[in-house]
Amino acid sequence: MAGNERANDPADAEQLAQRYRSLVDYSPDGIVVHERGTVVYANPAILRLLVADTPDDVIGRSVMDFVEPDSVAPMLERIRRLTIAGTASVPTEMTLRRCDGGRVDVETVSVLTAWHDHLAYQVVVHDLTAQRAAEAAQQRAEQFFATVVSQLEEGVVVIDKDGRIESANPAARRIFGYDADDLVGTHIYDIPLRLLDANAQPMPTSWYPVIRTLATGETVTRFVFGLDRPDGQRRWLSANSRLLNPDDPGSAAVSSFNDITEYRASRRQLEYQATHDPLTGLANRALVLSRLSAALGTTENLSVSSVLFIDLDGFKAINDSLGHAIGDTVLQIVAQRLQRGLRAEDIVGRIGGDEFLVLLSGRTRGDDLEALITRLRQAMAEPIIARGHRIQVDASIGVTHLHTDDGRTPEAVLHDADLAMYRAKPPSHPSGPLSRRSDSTHAS
Template sequence: MGEDRVDGAADAEQLAQRYQSLVEHTPDGICVHARGTIVYVNSAMVRMLAAEGADQVIGQPLTQFVHPHSVLGMIERISTLTYSGDASGRAEMTLVRLDGGTVPVETVSVLTAWQDHLAYQVVVHDLTAQRAAEDAQRRAEQYFTTVVSQLEEGVVVIDRNGRVESANPAARRIFGTDERSADLLGATIEELPMVLLDANAQPLPSTRHPIARTLATGETITGYIFGVDRPDGQRRWLSGSSRLLNPGDPDSPAVSSFADITEFRASRRQLEYQATHDSLTGLANRSLILSQLAGALATSETLPVATVLFIDLDGFKAINDTLGHAIGDTVLQIVAQRLQRALRGDDLVGRLGGDEFLVLLSGPARRVDLDTLVARLRSSMSEPIIARGHRIEVNASIGATELTPGDHRTPEVVLHDADLAMYRAKPAGHRESGALGRRPNNTHAS
């Protein structure tokens, strides 16, 4: 029996040594206090309080190391512990170190036997690193929010249900919605206070918007063009991209970013227009006429262009020489307007240069229809023109060449044939050298 007692005492002492070793080497601080005085601290707690050794802490009042703002809460928590083994919930508080610094911690207090009385054993977890990480994340989020709010590019976040979670000021400005308005937030694409358009200015169903595809497939889409008709009646053109906010998260919302390219698009179209239209009359220029004619000749099906008319004004040089180029320009502009009014909407009329015009007549044409049209054009252009007090009469010579299925001529040859037909139609007194050659069978002089 005596040996059993000795063995039991040895086991208990060995267990106590193991516990003490565990407590001493745990990364969390361990503090035991009784009757308001600290009676034990482990090595981690010594470091946490910036002490040189345990003797600087043991025997000191507990409240010396607890921030005044945390004392009342601590007292309330431990006052609820009644029996040995009772533990408090996790709670955050602030400790005060010996050097005056503070430490944010999370604590759990347990009422436990200590020597011949009860004491409070406190497990203390240092939150300094966690708080630093949280602060860094918070600063990063604030920085991100600040940057996004200052972008000229619109940024909208759409949740998995297709509803707007957030929109930066640039997005609201581009969409024409008040920055204080809640119309965007929580709205689905269908409920947005604007009409979405595709690149061809046709209504864009929400199911076809790239953001919908990104939400459905996770695909990143860049460089798409779409338009919005805003509540104020303005139409804006946007170049956008869409991607998942967190690609690795299946529940991630999508973010759509877009830049306003309205002015750029208008400028580009203006440049394209200037490259293909005559600056004086606004008619198609030689380049566009030849391009359209080449396309018609390359078509193996029904020819979109049936007849080409070459129109030249008789005696126009005399107008420039006697009245000046300003009046000559006015005459050309009025002639261009008369040609457009006399032709159908799908006919193309252009200015080759000087006083020469070309017309591409669409659809099949009968000879009697062509003669009637030519007579109408000549009659329209022969009406007197009043320019800066001068009464000017302008006549025109018109040559025609018809296109046939399988026509193997080049646009330049077609142009030459129509020019030749026009030359033969010009009154003898107005003919000039240069239009020589035999008229083909499918050309007509009028």
């Protein structure tokens, strides 16, 4: 009873009303009350929002004066549905007209409430200017970055947590050989691209860099892989992948990649040129000595058993009498015959002029070695027809054998084979100086 008397105490009611007015007056959101379409109250925030100099610029005027025409009908429909005091409309965006003629986007909630013994509509108005500015700034940023990404020569693909492609820039579609509609929404496993590891072998799906990133959160950089496109082209890519938001377990991943097909081909071409003789295509001196050094470095299961030093007899006379062009043709044909006469695992190289070096793979029995040398000499002795000239080429072949824990350097092995070759030359050809004799050499 005492509680009811306190609630009905006029002093308490006035105090409550005063607190309510203070709350409304200092609210950061605009608050306006309209009764029968006429504004009867406007707090300071709504006056600022409407750019009103005084309350009289707003109070007493029709609420329609401040509503953009396109927003009037939806507003009337919302407040028509408010039939019970205390009920509120759903938050709705609309556009207001300000006193200076400008426009402002707001979000409003209308409440049917008692106002001086009458029902009126109290409207809470939230200014969307800052939100709209932020949205516009974000949209501009997204458009800017989308434009930048679309112009990149680097392919960029965003893949969601489940492995489906969310977006792919034009470079990615160009590299993959797909249109946008064929990529977006497709699971990465469903794209008919065969991925290859750096050795051109099929790559397990668990190795895909973006799959690793999605599974572990790991950032992968400079991952080289190949892909076979539907049009039959093989491209080589260098890829990076990372989570878009490392702090979010459900984050999508972004994969970027450069097409390095031409670079890879040119690098391999440069490597080939650095290790092969440009005239014959055989291994050059540096590559042969490198392979020989590797063989000498093994302590068991020698990969090279014997070294053959081959020199063409009388080749200088061919160059002097017929010219270097014909001499080059002779060297090319001799190189081809040597390659055909050896096994695939054997190595043959041109170490200079008319001199060739052969590294025989694995163990070779004496009889087999003699038979091989005979075949090589017979093959090279077959007449060569070059520009109408019939040319007879003979060769001298020296041999030195390698053994386990061979302490010689590659140059020493080469020297011993060279000495053996000079011993093998026929008497009509001058012999080179024999600086030392090696038990590991013999002539053929």
